[in-house]
Amino acid sequence: MYFLSKELYFPPASEASFEGILAVGGDLSTERLLLAYRNGIFPWFEIDEPILWWCPPQRMVVNPSGYKIAKSLRNILNRKIFEVTFNQNFSKVIQHCQSIKRNGQNGTWITDSMIEAYLKLHEMGVAKSVEVWQDNELVGGLYGVDLGTIFCGESMFSKVPNASKVAFVSLIQQLKEANYHLLDCQVHNDHLEKLGAFEISRANYLKILKASL
Template sequence: MYFLSKELYFPPVSEASYEGILAVGGDLSTERLLLAYREGIFPWFEEDEPILWWSPPQRMVVNPNEYKVAKSLRNILNRKIFDITFNQKFSDVIKHCQTIKRKGQKGTWITDSMYEAYMKLHSLGIAQSVEVWQQGKLIGGLYGVDLGKVFCGESMFSLVPNASKVAFVSLIEKLKWENYHLLDCQVHNDHLEKLGAFEISRENYLKILKSSV
């Protein structure tokens, strides 16, 4: 495992541990975060841990051009019970993702330092959000990092059933319209799999990434 210094550097992702941990330490500066995402690396750690940088051997992704919306979810979209916006309430979205309680999770990996770092990325137009509204109230959404033709999803939240699913599908449809190559969902979880995401190898992910940014 590589311990980062002030130097703006990451080791080759092939040196990551079996679980995908590549490096420890460094900072969350805009420059380091951009370097990380462009190399297929992302930060993921809890409040009482040092900064951990990951590049897992399997990457959870969606190909926007091949994605098929489930019939039940398409029916929800067609009913138009939700309103969708993009990049209107980024701060509120990330705050909801930070504070919402999740089953089997004691705390949050979105620390205050992470919040500040991604707010800086948002001010540069790099970190973006999707908002889901119902009767004028923000009830769901997601945020992530836009690398040009690859969008790296970070976190999503839902205050009412299906709101985060609507945000997820709305993002995919936007990415498809804008000819994006991939939505990166980072690591596997059952919820993402049910939404249609699937795993590819780190090598294949990096090939797509390098041809896209």
């Protein structure tokens, strides 16, 4: 594990620990965040921890071109009970992702410093959001980092049933239309698996990332 200084540098992803931790420290400057994502690395840490940089051995992804929406979710989309927008309220989306209660979690990894950093990326046109509305209320959404042909999803939230699912598939539909290679969901969880995400090796992910960039 590497301890970062002010130097704008990351060690090779192959140096990551068994769990996927590559480095500790550094900062959340836009320059460092962009360097990280372009090398398959992302920050993930709790409020009382130093900045931890990850490149896990298995990567959870979606291939937009081959994605098939589940019949039950397609029915929800067809009923048009939600309105979906893109990049209309990034700040509210990331704030809701920070504050939403999640089963099995006591707190959030989205610190105030993380919000500040990703707001700067959003101002640069790199960090983007999907908003899901119901009766003019923001009830779900997600945000992430757009690398051009790979979208790195960071977090999503839902205040009513199915809202985050609608955000997820709406993003995939947009990525498919734009011929994106991957939606990067970072690490495995059961919810993402049920939505159709799957794992590939770190080596395979980095190969696709390098070719895409």
